[in-house]
Amino acid sequence: QQQVKQSPQSLIVQKGGISIINCAYENTAFDYFPWYQQFPGKGPALLIAIRPDVSEKKEGRFTISFNKSAKQFSLHIMDSQPGDSATYFCAASSPGAGSYQLTFGKGTKLSVIP
């Protein structure tokens, strides 16, 4: 049972455009939703994260939108740059329950073309 569904699997965006990646979850106990960026041959790096008490969080060009009732959250990358080309993973966990175990989506390979 896949608890976090991520789409699209791949995404091609023109430089300067907006990249949007979506995730949906099933477990209502999840209360922490991070996004990770991974370059080939490297470990994932924490990009931005949100908790369900807010509907949006913005850090620079990266924004998470969160819809608790729909159990969905998305990552928006504004003014996408070629350097943003990487694989992005959404994840969810319930650290409030004492477990930091992350459940990952399957990933989205983003390609930003000049």
Add this chain to the structure above:
Amino acid sequence: GAVVSQHPSRVICKSGTSVKIECRSLDFQATTMFWYRQFPKQSLMLMATSNEGSKATYEQGVEKDKFLINHASLTLSTLTVTSAHPEDSSFYICSAPAGSSYEQYFGPGTRLTVT
């Protein structure tokens, strides 16, 4: 952010030998660390949860006698792949939550190739 290191970054070993991978939290203590494996173009698959001072918890389908985990201190966890076979070739990544923060940080990964 907190820093997690792994050693080695790459290792090639012969079939039947054992390989040890170290995961260290450099600027924080971690009572819990996680070990993942990642196949090309796939997501991270949790293998086990490493607990300082107690036995590791393995995910279903992961052989605990093959993937030995030891959480020797609050900053070090090791994964030993015993009697490695070519199908064990993969990218192994560890992570740790930084203290009471919800944030979890990943190591740079170890590429294991078994010939």
